[in-house]
Amino acid sequence: MIHMEELYKSFGDKKVLRGLNLDVDKGETMAVIGQSGSGKSVLIKHMIGLVKPDSGKIIIDGVDICCLTLKEFYDIRRKFGLLFQAAALFDSLTVAENVSFGVERYRDHTPQEIRKIVTESLDLVGLRGIEDLMPHELSGGMKKRVGLARAIAYRPEIILYDEPSTGIDPIRADAINDLILRMQQELKVTSVVITHDMVSAYKVADRIAMLYNGEIIETGSPQNIQQSSNEIVQQFIHGHAEGPIKEW
């Protein structure tokens, strides 16, 4: 479904991706873990063309996205739903307008149907009766959940979650884990979940990939990752300050 090959990306002098390879299969949930600043957000932005690699190949559903026209790219983008790390709600639009934004553009629905989809999507993330509020009236965690509702409202085939549970209380966070699982089981979506929360990664992921130094250094099932012989992986998943990872 998503194939990334030998990706290189620098910002100025800073080399963020250095020959990264990653495959996400159709219908699976892949968790990506890695230190803060290691390039996880940059990685998923490559998948939908928000960031262009300096070199390397990205193939989505059999289509190489390097050289598409805008029109062709539009059809790729509608496959994706992206939850931004900081929600990125449109602050001049109401919650309902935010959630319906993609639905209006990617799908053909009557205004009544759209209203229903908005209510349902907000319901899925545990929010009710806030359709007419503005983003600045929401708490941080509510913003994140509205961002999630916006990303899933038009039923994308692939959902990219950038730290879905950061900034959300533990109970809600686990509800979001359940939501991720449900999206996979009921709607057969392919997911990439960026997370620092290992409990959540073990719960939702079919496979976990660790990003370190601009490369994916290990990929495997939660069990494999837990039993990994790689010391870097071990240090990260157990959160030890001492170990081979020195820079922060």
Place this chain on the structure above:
Amino acid sequence: MSSSSSPPAILRFFEQAGELGILFIQTLKNLLRKPREKRIFIQQMDEIGVRSLPVVAITAAFGGLVFGFQTYTGFYEFIGSGSEAYSGAIITLGLTKELIPILVGLMISGRVGSAMAAEIGTMKITEQVDALFSLGADPIRYLVVPRTLAALVMLPALILFGDIIGIICAFAFNLLMGVNAYIYMKNTLLYVEVWDVVTGMIKGGVYGVVIAQIGCWQGLKTQGGAEGVGRATTRTMVIAAILVLILNFFISKALPGDLNI
């Protein structure tokens, strides 16, 4: 970015002119593509046009007053008592062709151009522009096209509005000074043509496009937090104001003085 590694000023100038040119071409390409963002277009017409009326009214009123005053004084002192009734045509021509377009252009650079840069710049640094893209809205079509079109339509209207206020204020000042109203009016109508007013409005259309494009360009390239937004805002104001002044001269030179060919 260290200053030692930045390219020489002349290269930077061409680079920036190139960026602006590319944005302009993309705007033209997206002009007729669907979906059209009618709602934003109407919002922007309100923001650029209706909400600028008070500022334009004050600017034009005092522009008209001071221009009326100086022209009156000039005629009265240097040509002689009574001649000031002939100043009507000069005042009106000066206002409609030059003074009002410049003043309105400068005020709108400050009020509208920098607001566009601040709004789009904030959207850029909070990833709202990326979100637009991921939700199937092209940022050029969604943000830049409606703003540019709204400015293209509203600036000529604002200038016409400013002309009316300016002309009335200049006339009122002359009346108060005891100028012969009949000769003043007769002279004005004799020498001022519709084309003179249209010249000013054409300038307005050009300024509108330039101000909106600069505001959007600076907004979309904003980087690095609140400070970046501040920089984009100030830059828009300065670049747009300078371009208004430069373009004003060249459009004045380029447009014919009248339409009797």
